[in-house]
Amino acid sequence: MLQGVAARRSVLARAEGVKKPAYEFDTDNLVSDLKEKWDALEDKPTVITYGAGALVVLWVASGVVSVVNSIPLVPKAMELVGLVYSAWFVYRYLLFKSSREELLADIESLKEKISGDSGTY
Structure with missing residues (x-):
């Protein structure tokens, strides 16, 4: 009896279109803008040094936080x-x-x- 009920049950599925996000991010525009700004820089080694320094500071800060977290x-x-x-x-x-x-x-x-x-x- 239960097999008959399960066999008669039908599922109604409705397909909807993909909703677009409220804000679309234009990666091509971002890349071209960053390229223009990089080409306009006069002192590129300084920027690279600051970037590398920021990564080192982030790494050290992560270590400090993990040590403090273990106390x-x-x-x-x-x-x-x-x-x-x-x-x-x-x-x-x-x-x-x-x-x-x-x-x-x-x-x-x-x-x-x-x-x-x-x-x-």
């Missing part, structure tokens, strides 16, 4: 510090409208300092 009670204390800091950040910058506006203004100011442009993006 008893320190990982839990760091988690507590992170939780308290996150709660403070939400209270200070995200909870109230005026502080959110202040945070956005600070971010825009930082973007202008980094990019050197005074235009908006």
